[in-house]
Each structure stands twice: as C-alpha cells, then as structure tokens.
Amino acid sequence: MKWxxxxxxxxxxxxxxxxxxxxxCTTEFGGEPNSHVCPVCSGMPGTLPKxxxxxxxxxxxxxxxxxxxxxVNSKFxxxxxxxxxxxxxxxxxxxxxxxxxxxxxxxxxxGNKKVIGIREIHMEEDAGKLIHDARNNRTQMDFNRCGVxxxxxxxxxDFRSGEEVLAYLEKLRETLLYLGVCDCKMQEGSLxxxxxxxxxxxxxxxxxxxxxxNLNSFKAIGRAIEYETExxxxxxxxxxxxxxxxxxxxxxKGESFGMRSKENAQDYRYFPEPDLLPLYIDDEWLQRxxxxxxxxxxxKRERYQRDxxxxxxxxxxxxxxxxxxxxxxxxxAKSGEPLEAAHLLTGEIMYLMNNANITPEFLAVDAGKxxxxxxxxxxxxxxxxxxxETLAAVFDADVDPDEYIAKQGLKMVSDTxxxxxxxxxxxxxxxxxxxxxxxxxxxxxxxxxxxVMKKLGGTGNPELVRKALKDSLSV
Amino acid sequence: MTIDNKLISYLEDLSYLSLADDExxxxxxxxxxxxxxxxxxxxxxxxxxxxxxxxxxxxxAFRDDxxxxxxxxxxxxxxxxxxxxxxxxxxxxxxE
Numbered sequence: 001m002k003w004x005x006x007x008x009x010x011x012x013x014x015x016x017x018x019x020x021x022x023x024x025c026t027t028e029f030g031g032e033p034n035s036h037v038c039p040v041c042s043g044m045p046g047t048l049p050k051x052x053x054x055x056x057x058x059x060x061x062x063x064x065x066x067x068x069x070x071x072v073n074s075k076f077x078x079x080x081x082x083x084x085x086x087x088x089x090x091x092x093x094x095x096x097x098x099x100x101x102x103x104x105x106x107x108x109x110x111g112n113k114k115v116i117g118i119r120e121i122h123m124e125e126d127a128g129k130l131i132h133d134a135r136n137n138r139t140q141m142d143f144n145r146c147g148v149x150x151x152x153x154x155x156x157x158d159f160r161s162g163e164e165v166l167a168y169l170e171k172l173r174e175t176l177l178y179l180g181v182c183d184c185k186m187q188e189g190s191l192x193x194x195x196x197x198x199x200x201x202x203x204x205x206x207x208x209x210x211x212x213x214n215l216n217s218f219k220a221i222g223r224a225i226e227y228e229t230e231x232x233x234x235x236x237x238x239x240x241x242x243x244x245x246x247x248x249x250x251x252x253k254g255e256s257f258g259m260r261s262k263e264n265a266q267d268y269r270y271f272p273e274p275d276l277l278p279l280y281i282d283d284e285w286l287q288r289x290x291x292x293x294x295x296x297x298x299x300k301r302e303r304y305q306r307d308x309x310x311x312x313x314x315x316x317x318x319x320x321x322x323x324x325x326x327x328x329x330x331x332x333a334k335s336g337e338p339l340e341a342a343h344l345l346t347g348e349i350m351y352l353m354n355n356a357n358i359t360p361e362f363l364a365v366d367a368g369k370x371x372x373x374x375x376x377x378x379x380x381x382x383x384x385x386x387x388x389e390t391l392a393a394v395f396d397a398d399v400d401p402d403e404y405i406a407k408q409g410l411k412m413v414s415d416t417x418x419x420x421x422x423x424x425x426x427x428x429x430x431x432x433x434x435x436x437x438x439x440x441x442x443x444x445x446x447x448x449x450x451x452v453m454k455k456l457g458g459t460g461n462p463e464l465v466r467k468a469l470k471d472s473l474s475v
Numbered sequence: 476m477t478i479d480n481k482l483i484s485y486l487e488d489l490s491y492l493s494l495a496d497d498e499x500x501x502x503x504x505x506x507x508x509x510x511x512x513x514x515x516x517x518x519x520x521x522x523x524x525x526x527x528x529x530x531x532x533x534x535x536a537f538r539d540d541x542x543x544x545x546x547x548x549x550x551x552x553x554x555x556x557x558x559x560x561x562x563x564x565x566x567x568x569x570x571e
Contacts, residue, residue: 017540018540018541018542019540019541019542019543024538024541024542024543025542025543025545026542026545032548032561033560033561033562034548034551034552034561034562034563035545035548035561036545037545037546037548037551038545038546038551039546042546042551042554044554050536050537050538051536051537051538052537052538052539052540053537053538053539053540054539054540055540056537075528075529081489082489082490082491083568084563084565084568096528130568131562132567132568133567137566137567138557138559138564138565138566138567139564139565139566139567139568140559140560140562140563140564141562141563141564141565142561142562143551143563267489272528272529274529274530276536277529277531277533277534277535277536278528278529278534279534279535280534280535
C-alpha cells in the first residue's frame with residue numbers, strides 16, 4: 001500500500017507591536033546585541049510583567065479573521081524550561097485557556113479545495129538568540145528578542161503533502177500581512193514554522209512523529225518535508241522504528257539532525273502565571289476588534305475586478321502581497337488611472353523586482369513618482385520607451401521623473417518636421433531595406449520604424465513615426 | 476509522590492544542574508518537606524470554592540503599546556559571568 005505523509009504545523013508569528021509583550025523595550029529587529037533589554041525581559045528577580053494591550057487585540061483580530069472562537073476568559077501560564085535563550089528559565093505562554101480555539105483556513109492545491117483545521121492560537125513571548133561559536137566551543141546570547149510578542153498558530157495534522165503545507169503558509173502569510181499584525185519577514189525570523197511529520201500506510205493509524213525546527217524559508221520547509229518523509233519511510237521499510245524526537249534542519253547540508261536526548265527532555269511543568277491577572281474580553285471590546293479588521297486579500301481581489309475592470313489574473317498578482325496592493329491603491333488613487341497602475345505593477349515593476357532579486361516585503365518605490373510617470377505616458381508627453389527607461393531609474397535610484405526626463409532628453413518628439421527629417425534621413429541611408437519593402441517584404445517596414453526611432457533617440461511619437469514613414473513610402 | 480534518586484537525577488537533567496552527593500541528600504529533604512506541605516493544603520475542604528487561577532478578583536491589567544528606553548547595556552552585561560562582543564557567553568549548549 002502507498003505511504004501517506006501526515007503533517008501538522010506550529011507557526012510562530014511575531015506581532016508587529018512597537019514594544020515588547022511585558023515591558024516597554026522596542027521590538028525593532030537588529031540593533032546592537034543586548035541593547036533592547038531591561039530588567040523585566042532579562043528576567044531580573046523582583047520585576048513584574050505588564051501586558052501590552054495591543055498584543056491581545058492583534059491575537060484576537062487574527063483569531064476572528066481565521067474564523068475561530070475567542071476565549072473570553074483567558075489567561076497566561078508558565079512553561080518552565082532551562083535553556084539560556086530565556087534568562088527567566090520559563091516562558092510565559094498559554095496552555096489551559098488559549099486566546100482562540102477551533103479556527104481554520106481553506107486552501108487550494110491543484111484545483112482541490114480543503115479546509116485545514118487550526119486547533120488553537122495562543123500568545124507567548126519570544127526567546128533570545130543564541131549564537132553557537134564552534135571555534136571556542138561557546139554559546140553567545142543576545143536577549144534583544146526576549147519578550148517580543150508572538151502568536152503560535154497550531155494546526156491539526158490535516159496536511160497530506162508539502163504542497164498543501166506551502167499553500168497554507170502562503171495564505172496564512174497573506175492574511176497576517178493584511179491584518180497588519182505581523183510583517184512576516186522570514187529572513188528576520190518574524191514568521192517561523194515547526195513541522196510535525198509522520199508517515200503511515202494509507203488508512204492506517206497515525207505513525208510516530210518527529211518535530212523539525214529551524215525552518216527559515218518556504219523553500220527550506222518544502223525540502224525538509226521531502227527529506228523527512230523519505231527518511232521515515234526508509235526506516236520503516238527496513239523494519240525499524242521512528243524515534244519521537246526534535247530534529248534540527250540544516251538547510252546548507254539538506255539534512256536534519258536529531259537533537260541530543262537531553263535537549264529532547266520535555267517536561268515543562270506548566271502552571272498558571274501568578275504575576276499576571278486573568279484576561280477578560282467583554283462584548284464591547286470584542287466588537288471593537290471585529291470592526292478593526294481591514295479588507296482582506298479576497299475582498300480586494302473582487303473589488304479591483306468589479307470597480308476597476310482589472311483582469312482576474314492581474315487582481316491576483318496585485319493582492320498576493322499587501323505591500324503590492326498598498327502601492328497599487330496609492331498609485332491608482334494619485335494617478336486616477338487604476339488600469340494603467342495595474343499593468344505597471346504586474347508587469348514592469350514585477351520584472352524589475354525579479355531582476356534585482358527584491359521580494360515584495362522589501363519593495364520600496366515612491367507611489368507619487370509612479371503616478372507622475374503614468375500621467376506623463378497617458379497624456380503623450382513621453383512614449384513607452386521613455387516610460388520604461390525612467391521607470392527603471394525611479395526603481396533603482398529614486399530619481400525625480402520630470403528632472404530625469406528633461407536631463408536625458410526623453411520628452412516625446414511629436415514635431416512633424418523633426419520626425420519627417422528623420423524619416424528622410426533613414427530612407428536615404430537604408431536603400432536595401434527600402435528596396436525590400438518595395439518588393440513586398442512587410443518586415444522591412446518594422447525595421448525602418450526602428451531606425452527612425454533610433455535616430456530620434458527612442459523618443460519619437462510612435463504613431464507619428466509610422467504615419468510619416470507610410471506617407472513617404474506611398475509617394 | 477516519593478522523592479528518590481531516580482527523580483533527583485531526572486530533575487538534574489531537566490535543570491541542567493549536576494549535584495554533589497550531599498546536595499542530593501539535602502535536596503531530597505527539602506523537596507519532601509514541600510510535598511508534605513502541599514499534602515496538608517490538599518486536606519482543606521474546597522468543596523464550595525470555585526476553581527480559580529489567581530488569588531485576586533481583578534482582571535486585565537494592561538499597558539499601552541509605547542516604547543521607552545531600554546536599560547543601560549553595560550549594566551545588564553554586568554550580570555554576565557563572561558561577556559563576548561556585547562553578549563552573554565556560556566559553554567556551548569548544543570552538541571554535534
């Protein structure tokens with residue numbers, strides 16, 4: 001019988017609040033090691049945590065958007081573990097009354113729709129960063145990330161393939177971005193996933209699972225799932241047993257490694273956090289949070305097609321990432337040309353991003369400058385060549401479009417005398433092509449248009465050039 | 476629950492501590508005392524007391540999401556037994 005992969009995901013999303021969950025240190029990424037640290041987040045004795053209200057609001061917002069039940073009477077618990085990434089020796093988390101339960105999300109893979117259950121969403125604090133220095137066998141600790149608020153989104157073991165996992169993660173990322181609760185920069189660790197995976201013969205009971213950590217990109221997750229599935233099948237086919245353990249994925253080596261058994265000891269001795277009061281979310285507050293949920297990708301997609309007449313394909317590209325749809329909305333509002341803005345963002349801007357290897361979350365282009373460019377090309381002040389060229393300069397160097405066009409002499413030439421002179425010169429210089437055209441080779445016309453354009457520095461009014469050339473040829 | 480050598484060595488593992496023999500004896504006594512005290516608390520009749528996780532009746536003590544200056548870095552680092560490049564430093568925590 002065929003093997004089946006069974007996967008459950010634990011997704012950690014760092015909430016984009018300004019300050020940490022229990023103290024007023026900044027959550028900003030980076031900074032000198034240990035410069036965003038205070039007695040509360042470094043676990044000094046005698047300090048008390050105080051809960052950031054926005055953390056609760058963001059967690060509830062996410063729970064509602066994912067169709068979950070909000071736990072009106074919620075609270076925090078202590079998860080005890082001794083590891084130097086958390087100087088308090090415990091993590092404040094939620095075990096007994098997580099803020100949200102029974103959520104879910106629909107995904108689509110190869111045309112098949114499926115709902116992935118989300119067992120719970122809970123709030124907790126992030127841990128610090130450890131750097132293992134192999135040269136001197138020491139571990140260095142930076143506590144800047146300690147106490148950055150997290151939500152952990154725990155799925156049911158509903159995935160049956162890597163494709164399903166990636167479809168879920170893509171959609172979850174999109175949702176969190178639109179909700180404005182997480183910047184989802186995987187490179188900076190603000191979105192992380194742990195993969196629980198087991199294999200079984202189709203129809204049989206669940207097998208023993210392993211948990212894989214240290215997965216920092218969607219690509220790594222896909223590879224790790226493939227690797228771990230094969231590893232477990234091999235063990236079972238050789239008559240062995242899969243050990244329940246935590247494994248660390250090494251993306252450079254393309255392998256996962258079991259962590260030492262000591263690091264696998266899991267006995268967190270949870271108990272209710274005595275330093276924090278219980279949470280109570282009343283109807284009025286819940287309603288206010290509900291009202292704060294912005295329009296999500298799906299709604300935008302429909303609205304763009306309905307109100308602007310944008311194609312389904314373009315609407316999809318525009319809404320895949322919040323940064324892109326924000327830019328689109330700004331450019332179309334400023335320029336008054338939503339269709340042209342859609343073409344620009346799904347065409348030329350995507351092309352430039354690919355070339356420069358920029359992912360949507362790092363895209364930074366001035367919406368005002370793009371609008372100016374759109375208005376220039378639509379009103380016939382510049383042609384498409386000049387539009388593309390100036391666009392690239394705006395994208396690369398944030399130049400001022402008007403100044404750049406003036407400096408580079410990119411204003412469209414619509415002066416019939418200048419165009420006429422260029423046509424005359426080109427016909428005189430290209431007698432061969434002219435003869436070709438006269439003998440019926442239509443292709444030669446295109447070549448001649450190109451030569452006239454070249455003569456005009458690429459700035460000729462294309463309609464005018466074609467017309468002038470046709471007129472000269474028909475004489 | 477009885478405190479025996481097996482439990483002590485399990486707790487050593489969990490807490491990354493290694494105890495000398497006389498410390499183990501002392502700890503066994505301390506833990507037994509704590510458990511006895513808990514056993515005494517359990518004798519209390521709580522039939523008509525509702526379950527709760529916190530001694531206070533209050534809920535929702537919040538702060539606004541505002542950033543304030545963090546602590547002086549050098550002061551925090553004074554708690555580091557060994558400091559390297561602005562970081563706390565310990566013997567390697569991950570085995571190969």
